[in-house]
Amino acid sequence: MDLEEKTIDQQTVFKGHVVDVELQHVKTPQGNIATREIVRHAPAIALLVIDDDQKMILEKQWRAPVQNITWEIPAGKLDERDHGDARHAAIRELNEETRLQAGELTKITAFYSSVGFCDEYLTLYQARNLKPVEHALPQDQDEDIKLYRFSLDEALKMIETGAIEDSKTIVAVYYWQAQTMAQKLKENHE
Structure with missing residues (x-):
């Protein structure tokens, strides 16, 4: 058919x-x-940022479409500076939004955010081995972002209670959970 x-x-x-x-x-x-x-919508990236204390960085910000404050992983759209390169956008957005750079930046997956009405294609990365940037890029003037750090258990609880409702963030947290469980199984079998 x-x-x-x-x-x-x-x-x-x-x-x-x-x-x-x-x-x-x-x-x-x-x-x-x-x-x-x-x-x-332009292609976009999102970042599961995990520090050396095994805590993820979440942003707390106002989102006009839902008229509410949201908890989200760092993210942003590709622009002319990125020349169509999602990895470049991830490095740039990590700098702009967190003032960090990743020693390890790994692509997790890519997906359409809402295929029923939108063509936004989002590439999700994991950033680890973090250190402060040497040269901070300017932040977008229309963004007012506050950064917080949460453990995996805290993030899962935030999903359970409805504090985290953003789809890209939920995907990232569940990926982190699966990755953590797989690592524990591997360690138990060694």
């Missing part, structure tokens, strides 16, 4: 600083005409 929709026409109805919105008319495989509203 062919599931691909055929685009009849498309029009950008909004161009913004962070997103563009596109309106599409499509023909479904069943022959029906449907309308699709699509948010276009």
